[in-house]
Amino acid sequence: MNLITKNTDYAIRALCYIVKSNKDKVSVKELVESLKMPRPFLRKVLQELNKKGILRSYKGKNGGFVLATRPEKIYIGKLIEIFQGPIKFQEHTFKKEICPEIESCVLKKKIDAMEKYTISRLNSLSIASLLKTGK
Amino acid sequence: MNLITKNTDYAIRALCYIVKSNKDKVSVKELVESLKMPRPFLRKVLQELNKKGILRSYKGKNGGFVLATRPEKIYIGKLIEIFQGPIKFQEHTFKKEICPEIESCVLKKKIDAMEKYTISRLNSLSIASLLKTGK
DNA sequence: CATAATGATACTGTTATGGTATCTTTACAA
């Protein structure tokens, strides 16, 4: 299992780069050269971030991407949701079988608690907080 | 993502059933009838539990399975490890890229902490504890 | 108006998951 998949990971790295670059626009070309990611895959990721209002894109010559949301407000949990859907620790297991056994329920409750904990942590972790080098 | 897959889930339910049944031996036939699981899949699961020393199997007529470990000592974390391998919240992401960016490291630390928390919870949750109905 | 950028979309390879099918081995009981 993987909490963070490649596309989410690329999104995080790209966003961190854009924040640090302090330029008015950053192109895919620059990101690919600096971060060494597969170009077409990164393009898809950036397009998605544009659609979701995290980035703003500019087409045409000298086009590129700009942050559309402050880095303190871009949460890792949100990025995971965009690229991987809502975090669920038990998708199939208890989906349609509504508590067939009492022990399932105990298990369900425990796992739900772990899920909630993880989600809350991911939602309190922002791009800005990743960039704070001090400590 | 899924913290618990079907085979682990079946293992948990089967083990709970065996504990509750209080019989000296429980056959696949009985388990399939009671728990409504696909027979060949459950068989694979039980064989694996036998190999790992959680169950003990008896072949031949009137054969079946018996618990080989006390239910207080069978932990959900262990079962997950048997059927899904070690829990890892970040398999690909940081595997061979050893900290290419400082923000990755911050992220890695945070996610490692979530992983440790989840693992420790799963390792303190036993089959016996699932069966305690009183709260 | 050529070009350099993004937008949209369809396709492909690999792996994990959830299963099925089949044949072998073992032990009990008539």
Place this chain on the structure above:
DNA sequence: TTGTAAAGATACCATAACAGTATCATTATG
């Protein structure tokens, strides 16, 4: 001593998610 009912071993299959590629359309800018 042999048929049968159990588990053991193993090979196979279908689907979906993940990771990535390829291609064409659109849009600014110089």
